[in-house]
Amino acid sequence: MALPTSEGAGDARLTGLAPIFDARVRLLILGSFPSPASLAAQQYYGHRQNHFxxxxxxxLGEPLFELPYPERTARVLERGIGIWDVYQACIRPGALDADIRAGEVNDFxxxxxxxxxxxxxxxxxxTAGRFAPQLARLGLETCVLPSSSPAYTLPFAAKLARWRAALEPVVFMSVL
Known part of the structure; x- marks a missing residue:
């Protein structure tokens, strides 16, 4: 949702989405900031071409892409995965991370x-990965993954291999 601002056209201050996060989370995936399509839908990774x-x-072996959004979010939380962004608000004309200005960082x-x-x-x-040192200082393991954006042209299979290597050890670990 865009908040009014006194700056020029296309410079509206945007506010991000609430985190998908609860006490069960063992792994958190942080993006940069929702795309215009995601903000309009009020859904993380709401653009149909995003690979997330x-x-x-x-x-996870689940058909998340085909499920309604509330079901998607419930399933990832059940598996200990949270979703959020590094920026809580920013100015960004368009959808490119390179255009993010005046970003306000979420409190981690x-x-x-x-x-x-x-x-x-x-x-x-x-873009999100620039915040890895900040979260590592909190005692968390960090890793930077290839962007799930369709603008990042790494083939899907190569993205999947990197994402699988990072997520599986945490998602499939037994919880005591």
Whole structure:
């Protein structure tokens, strides 16, 4: 949703989405900021061409892409996966991360208290990945993954291999 601002046309301040996060989360996937399609739908990775739900669905063995959004989010939480973004608000004309300006970073300090089992944070792309050192200082494992965006032209199979290597060890670990 765009908030009014006194800046020029196309410079509206945008507010991101609430996190998909609860006490069961062991792995958090952080993107940069929702695309215009995601903001309009009020859904993470709401653009039909984004590979996110296909990637995570392949790893979990679930048809996430075909499910209604509330079912998708329930299934990832059941498997200990949270979803959020590094920016809570920004100015960004269009959908490219390179155009993000005046970004306000989300407050990550309380993550461990909210999800005591949180072990790893995976960053969806290089823009989000710039925040890996900040989360590593909180004692979390971090990794930067190839972007799930269709604008990042790495073949799907190559993206999937990297995502699988990062997510499977945490998602499929037994919970005591």
């Amino acid at each position: 739900w296909r990637l995570v669905g392949e790893i 300090a309380g993550l461990g208290a909210r999800a005591p089992g949180l072990r790893r944070v995976c960053f969806n792309g290089q």
